[in-house]
Amino acid sequence: MNKSKKTFSENSSKRVLNALIENSRMSSREIAKKVNLSTATVIKKINEMKKKGIIKGFTAKVDFEKLGYDFPALIEIRVSKGKLTEVENKIAKDKNVKAVYDITGQFDAAILADFKKRKELNDFLKKLQKIEFVERTEAKLILNKVKEE
Numbered sequence: 674m675n676k677s678k679k680t681f682s683e684n685s686s687k688r689v690l691n692a693l694i695e696n697s698r699m700s701s702r703e704i705a706k707k708v709n710l711s712t713a714t715v716i717k718k719i720n721e722m723k724k725k726g727i728i729k730g731f732t733a734k735v736d737f738e739k740l741g742y743d744f745p746a747l748i749e750i751r752v753s754k755g756k757l758t759e760v761e762n763k764i765a766k767d768k769n770v771k772a773v774y775d776i777t778g779q780f781d782a783a784i785l786a787d788f789k790k791r792k793e794l795n796d797f798l799k800k801l802q803k804i805e806f807v808e809r810t811e812a813k814l815i816l817n818k819v820k821e822e
Contacts, residue, residue, distance in 0.1 A: 681704070683705075683712055683756065685708065685714070685718065685809045685810075686718050686721070686722065687772045688708040688710075689704055689708055689710070689715055689718045689719060690722065690727070690728070692704045692707050697731040697732070698731075701716050701719070707729075711788050718756065722762075723792040727816040728798055737787045742787035742788060742789050742791065743788075743789065743790075743791045744787070744788040744789070744791060744793070744794050745785070745786070745787045745788075745814070745818070746784075746785075746786050746787075746788065746794055746812055746813065746815060747783060747784070747785060747812070747813045747815060747816055748783070748784040748786065748797075748798070748801070748810055748811070748812045749779050749780035749782070749784075749810065749811045749812075750764075750780060750781060750782050750784065750801065750807055750808075750809070750810050751779070751807070751810075752782065752806050752807060753765055753806050753808050753810040754806055756805075756806040757775065757781050757782060759806070760774070760782070760804060760806055761773045761782055761805060763804060764782075764784060764801070764804070767786070767797070769786045769787055769788055769793065769797060770784055770785070770786045771781075771785045771786060771787060772784070773785075774783040778781070779812065780809075786803070794812070798810060798812055801811070
């Protein structure tokens with residue numbers, strides 16, 4: 674009996690989470706109606722997921738192209754002497770950088786960044802190449818976004 678209760682709890686948490694993913698501006702009352710739970714239960718589940726780190730925050734989905742960022746890029750970098758974390762943390766502070774990932778293969782990290790002008794991308798690449806321990810970069814312009822969440 675305990676297992677079925679746990680499964681129901683997990684399923685109801687998933688339903689609450691999916692409702693938030695669909696629209697994080699929905700009130701707890703609206704979510705409760707949508708997932709057929711009480712408002713108090715929804716609030717409890719959201720707080721539990723926050724505490725566990727499942728929900729890290731609430732944010733707006735921004736269309737950066739409409740803000741003039743017409744040059745999205747994927748930039749791979751190779752870093753020497755075990756300084757990957759140090760270099761990634763430095764790069765992550767840049768205003769144009771949306772994400773920094775550790776990757777496998779010929780490169781050590783991948784950077785997703787948006788730029789308003791080709792010159793901004795060019796300047797960013799030159800700045801990257803000057804960072805100590807960055808051995809090599811390879812930039813790819815993103816031509817079309819099929820899916821981005």
